[in-house]
Amino acid sequence: MSTALLALLSAYVLVLAVELPDKTMIATLVLTTRFRAWPVLAGVSVAFAVQSTIAVLFGKALTLLPESLVATVVAALFGIGAVLLLREGFSTPDESGEDAARQGVRPVSFVRAAATSFGVLFAAEWGDASQLATAGLTARYGHPLMVFTGSLLALLTVASIAVFVGHKVRGRLKPKLLQRIAGFVFVAFALVAAWQAVA
Numbered sequence: 001m002s003t004a005l006l007a008l009l010s011a012y013v014l015v016l017a018v019e020l021p022d023k024t025m026i027a028t029l030v031l032t033t034r035f036r037a038w039p040v041l042a043g044v045s046v047a048f049a050v051q052s053t054i055a056v057l058f059g060k061a062l063t064l065l066p067e068s069l070v071a072t073v074v075a076a077l078f079g080i081g082a083v084l085l086l087r088e089g090f091s092t093p094d095e096s097g098e099d100a101a102r103q104g105v106r107p108v109s110f111v112r113a114a115a116t117s118f119g120v121l122f123a124a125e126w127g128d129a130s131q132l133a134t135a136g137l138t139a140r141y142g143h144p145l146m147v148f149t150g151s152l153l154a155l156l157t158v159a160s161i162a163v164f165v166g167h168k169v170r171g172r173l174k175p176k177l178l179q180r181i182a183g184f185v186f187v188a189f190a191l192v193a194a195w196q197a198v199a
Contacts (some may be wrong), residue, residue, distance in 0.1 A: 007141035011150025014137070014185060015130045018081070019158040021089075021176065027124050028117075028162035035113035037163045042110075043117025044163075048155035051125040052134055056148045059138025070139050071197035075190045077136040081129040082186035089180035129186070130155065136189065 001009075019025060031040045062070050108116075125131055134151040138144045 003141055004143045004146045007137060007143040008146040008150040010141070011134060011137050011147045012154045014133050014189075015151045015154035016157060017181060017185065018129045018133060019155060020161075022129065022158075023124055024121065024128065024130070024155075025158050025162045027120055028159050031113075031117050031120060032163050035108060035117065036110075039110045039113035040117045041159060041163045043114035043119075044121040044159045045156055046114075047118045047121035047125065048159065049152055050122065051128075051131055052148050052152045052155065055131040055134035055151070056138050056144045059135035059147065060144045062135070062139035063142055068197050071193050074136045074139050075193035075197055077132045077139075078186045078190035078193060081132040081136075082183050082190055084129050084183075086180065086183035086187075089176050089183050091176075133186070136193070140189075140193065 028040065028044050031044070062073055065073070130151065134147060137151075138147045141147060
């Protein structure tokens with residue numbers, strides 16, 4: 001398998017695992033209960049595209065640094081992501097999303113609903129584990145376009161699930177388990193990058 005394809009698949013699988021149980025999915029779910037589905041999907045998709053671009057550019061900038069320093073930064077990024085995911089994965093469940101989901105759909109314009117969705121998700125993604133993963137994978141593999149594509153596809157997959165399947169999917173998935181698994185995957189990536197930094 002080529003490095004470019006590996007970068008795309010790694011980004012897709014890792015970001016999907018991180019985002020399925022994340023606040024991003026819950027926020028999208030809540031937005032869908034308040035606004036129509038299409039404007040929500042449009043707004044969150046643009047937010048994801050912008051945030052993925054920022055993360056890839058940050059990861060690409062890391063590749064200009066010496067290799068050992070890049071490996072150290074990548075290890076730190078994945079380490080931070082692991083801490084965030086494991087802390088959330090082992091925390092007590094928050095039912096605020098369920099409470100918000102009981103409210104009705106608000107009749108607002110497409111542009112207003114899309115803009116609101118964009119703002120909520122754009123703010124929610126700053127420093128998120130998926131953004132750290134995207135930056136780290138870009139620095140690790142050196143294929144920014146493939147990492148961007150994999151990351152964005154994963155984010156759009158999660159948004160689509162939240163918008164179109166919503167509370168039914170949430171009832172079947174075990175978000176805390178997914179967060180724990182993703183957290184341990186981040187730990188593995190952090191250890192590999194740390195080993196590369198000292199090797």
